[in-house]
Amino acid sequence: MIELYKVSKTVPSGADDLTILHALDLVIPDGQFVSIVGPSGSGKSTLLGLIAGLDAPSAGEIRIDGQSINEMSEDALAELRSAKIGFVFQSFHLIPSLTALENVLVPMEIAGLRDAPERARQLLGDVDLIARAHHYPSQLSGGEKQRIAIARAFANEPKIMLADEPTGNLDSQNGRHVFDLMLEMNKKRGATLVLVTHDHELAAEATRSISLRDGRVVSDSDRDAEFKETQEETVEVASS
Ligand SMILES: Nc1ncnc2c1ncn2[C@@H]1O[C@H](COP(=O)(O)OP(=O)(O)O)[C@@H](O)[C@H]1O
Ligand SMILES: [Mg+2]
Incomplete structure (x- = not known):
């Protein structure tokens, strides 16, 4: 579970x-698929960076699985990310001097996984890129690079996936493919998926949608639903 209490960034x-x-204030239960939308500059990337512990809040508390990350050392944060969080950025962030396979291997080797090379090949197969295993990022298309980035993010089977406009640089067909891979991880493995996207069609497939504007939540479909339920109950009570 991801919990944010009175978190601000100045x-x-x-x-x-x-x-x-x-x-x-934001609570995201395990396994939820939540989309985050909002105009450019509304704080979406900042929010994801805080949840991943890549950036520290100015005030408030952030907990991952009940554990407060505010006071964690850089090493402890890196360990938490390696164990639990997969991050997919808009601009891939692959290591240019490593092949596709090696890029996927890196997080597994850091985590000390035993059958890393086998699993890396399997992950490349999952994203349909076995044929590209020994190619370097510069030899791959945007869609292929993002699929490698996804395979890397999945490497340690994270229970939380944070994706910051992962389809933003892709055409709609490649975007759909990348999106489907993340959705599968959410549905099959029950991983939490927090997806920042400008694509309203993709956002609409989430079970919950949060809108940010100027650093504030202006709508949250979960809260809106709770609010409607409360209102309906009130109406029922009033009419009985
Ligand atoms: N390190 C920083 N220093 C100053 N301003 C920043 C910094 N990071 C983000 N901002 C500003 O904060 C606002 C929110 O940024 P961001 O979270 O990237 O928005 P979004 O991802 O929704 O486009 C923007 O106005 C941006 O310019
Ligand atoms: Mg952003």
Whole structure:
């Protein structure tokens, strides 16, 4: 479970401070597929970075599986990410000097997995890229690079997947393929999927959708549903 309590992020901006996220409360249960939408600059990437512990909040508390990450050392955070979190960025972040296979191997070797080479090949097969195993990122198309990035993010079977506009640089067919791979991980393995996307069709497939604007949650389909339920109950009570 991912929990955020009154999490805010403020950065210095000239003489003033700029608040990017305002006292955000958010609970994402295990296995949920939640989409995060909002205009550019609304704080989506900042939010994902905070959940991944890549960035520290200015105030508030973040917990992953009940464990507060605020006071964790860089090493402990790296270990937590390696064990539990897969991150997919818009711009792939592959290591250019390593082949597709080696890029997928890296996180497994860091985690000390035994049958790493076998599993890496299997993962490449899952994303239909076995034929590209020994190619370097510069020899791959955008869609292929993103599928490698996904295979790498899946390497340690993370229970949380954070994806920041993973289909943003892809045409719709490649985007769909990449999206389906993440969805499968969510459905088959019950991994939590937090997907930032501009694609409203993809966002609509999530079980929950959160809209950010100027660093605030302006709608949350879960809360909206709870709100409607409460209202319906009230109406029923009133009419009985
Ligand atoms: N390190 C930083 N220093 C200053 N401003 C930042 C920093 N990171 C993000 N911002 C600003 O915070 C706002 C939110 O950014 P971001 O989370 O990247 O939004 P989004 O992903 O929704 O486009 C933007 O106005 C951005 O310019
Ligand atoms: Mg962003």
